[in-house]
Amino acid sequence: MAKSESSGDTGRPWQSYHTVYTNAKAGMEGVDKEKVQRIVYEMSKGSKYFENEERKEAYIKQKIENMQDQIAKLTDADISHYQKVADKRILELEATRDLTRIWLHVDMDAFYAAVETLSNPSLNGKPMAVGSMSMISTANYEARRFGVRAAMPGFIARKLCPELIFVPVDFKKYTHYSDLTRKVFQNYDPNFMAASLDEAYLDITNACYERDATGGEIAEELRKSVYEETGLTCSAGVGPNRLLAKVCSDINKPNGQFVLPNDRMAVMAFISSLPIRKIGGIGKVTEHLLRDAFGIATCEEMLQNSGFLCALFSRSSADFFLSVGLGLGRTDAPEVKLRKSISNERTFSATDDEAFLYQKLADLAEMLSVDMKKEGLCGRTLTLKLKTASFEVRTRAVTLQKYIFSSEDILKHASKLLKAELPISLRLIAASMGYWSVCSLLTDQITELWNFKF
Amino acid sequence: MAKSESSGDTGRPWQSYHTVYTNAKAGMEGVDKEKVQRIVYEMSKGSKYFENEERKEAYIKQKIENMQDQIAKLTDADISHYQKVADKRILELEATRDLTRIWLHVDMDAFYAAVETLSNPSLNGKPMAVGSMSMISTANYEARRFGVRAAMPGFIARKLCPELIFVPVDFKKYTHYSDLTRKVFQNYDPNFMAASLDEAYLDITNACYERDATGGEIAEELRKSVYEETGLTCSAGVGPNRLLAKVCSDINKPNGQFVLPNDRMAVMAFISSLPIRKIGGIGKVTEHLLRDAFGIATCEEMLQNSGFLCALFSRSSADFFLSVGLGLGRTDAPEVKLRKSISNERTFSATDDEAFLYQKLADLAEMLSVDMKKEGLCGRTLTLKLKTASFEVRTRAVTLQKYIFSSEDILKHASKLLKAELPISLRLIAASMGYWSVCSLLTDQITELWNFKF
């Protein structure tokens, strides 16, 4: 037992430090991953952040071990029972398969960085990152060759690439260009679903029919049009559902596309050897958990372990894993969706100075109130989020009788929540409001009331 | 019964919340007391502090009712008995009246604030308070016009006066200026009695004789001299004893003086309509108690109720009340007085973290030990004072066989006292030492021992 899997003890400690940004991503092909990993580890080691990551890793390891124990405890009877459940469920899911729609996922290439390069063409060809010494939002492909990645702190990125140019984040620019891309998307699907500033899902079934074009042709045309309107390149994926389209858009990034035909065999072949981590919704923790507890690394292995998955996960999780194994995804028309929460947060250098913390909270309350007023929102649940000096995250919430939106009300209740945690040394505070069912949009009277103040 | 005194139920709840700083004081003449009272109430309402104040008020009310019951139970025989006791005692006290000495009480005007204004003349004319958002030690007269007062928390003061400037406490400055004033006092009475950093009692009988001057003239001269030496103004009261002199010094504050002649008729006239609260030693509770239980509001009413006072109070309290009615006070030469205790205390945000509380106690023990060494003191009674999260105050004491002074000894015994209270959530800890009769000054050997450390 102790003989196998003895890596980690043998003098390469960096191999066990995993971060979001030490992962495969488009543009990382020729990178010396070992070297990047080592530098990231050296720069992180000993920091409060690192220590917290270690605690988290230990917690996850524990969780995996618990799951292994549970698996070991399953009787043969259990196993055959859950296998039946799984098989039945697979049939039900299979029955929902819809190969009648053609979905396209489009994702801009190195979006913020590309926009900044348009604004300042002298950046062209040079390794560049958008963000600060503390945090990078994205990097262009030149920088990615050095291992520089979104979500990597700038000071580590600079170590990987000393000539790296830093450009501060400027949201106004990105929303402007985002709007331009969306004008293009509109032409192919008036009901397209924006997933973020730089990506969208389009149901191009009608577009293909109307223009008598294949999905691939539509994708070419759309990408060309986006480039003409914005000067920016993007990548596209075409497939029978949104989940697959998204996977496809990443395959030939940057400035490429990939089409998965609406054919069950093609889908199953595509899926079979696909690493589960490529699927949207499966992140670092789920990847490790499924690998270490079940030996699952590819999507087809989801199906091979379907009984165990049904035995150990909730209905909704098991359904998700099985549909991943089947290459299923949503094909339904996007519904109009209202936001469910609104928040803001700020990081500062850790302190237990209560006057300082209160002032931060007051600032957040004020900003939050302004944002709520801009959208005419009124909420009932207030959540205070705190990150301690040691990176531990806590949330504290209250649900009120009344719907509120003024900074005074927010501050009043948030203060109480904060007070209950004092004394405490913090590096971040967030204020968030939510829980408006429908009725909670600002009533006209209240709107008047605060308009009066302006 | 229910008809009279129905205030408090009728929508003005703030009228029943009394604090030390909602009281008459020099400089509060043009203040809208109702408004101040209301704001103080609004800012306090709902806090832990407020809730504790309510408990205390309820307790006092109970005490007053008990006293009323006792009064009601007095038989005619009791009454005439105690009246005789009182009359006799009044004669005895009257016999001690000494009109041969002239006492002067001098009290600096807005002392800390005035010193801070000397250090930073740009503060001149602006409302300013010395202290923090939690507690104000004093305020200048500009601030007092807004209702800002010593012992008022800063955050309430800011509500009363948004432009209020806060200056942190700086004791070194105040002792320096205090020393300067005392050099002046010395010239008028080499044995003057310092009552605090900013006030003193002087027996100016000799000074008047030597300079062939009246008390008023001496007071003028002294005040002028203090101003010349320090740049600070003060107020003075002159009278036949210390108690009266102190009352007088407040009458024409700031930068004023008042002389009460050494004449029995003048004293009785002065005393007659004087509110008892003006007398040093009669505070909020005694004022309410005497008013609500006996109907006593002025000093002369002390004499009119002398029988009841003797019936219901201890000998020493009754004597004090009667002498107040007679305008008597101490005229004897000040004896050298040794301090009887030495203590320090610290408030922090309430916690039940035992490691934290222990650390606080260790800090206090260390500070206390240092202070004791500075004065060469050694004590035998150690008192631990605790204030719970709900502002309840507790004290726990031990008297030891040995006299101690080292931080280790203090901590050792204080820890035991604290441990016995755990678990507990505290907002303040104090350590105090006392009980050295005479012998308790540091013996030479011990002195050597700790000198060795320096």
Place this chain on the structure above:
DNA sequence: ACAACATAC
């Protein structure tokens, strides 16, 4: 309803 996690951009 609340709190902690996981995930994504």
Place this chain on the structure above:
DNA sequence: GATAGTATGTTGT
């Protein structure tokens, strides 16, 4: 010297 900000969904209590 330095590890973000905004939003959503799931799980367990």
Place this chain on the structure above:
DNA sequence: CGGCAAATA
């Protein structure tokens, strides 16, 4: 002696 309350600057 020990605990609490009141008072003051």
Place this chain on the structure above:
DNA sequence: CATTTATTTGCCG
């Protein structure tokens, strides 16, 4: 958000 600190005195059990 936030209601001090240091000392003395008196009462009660």
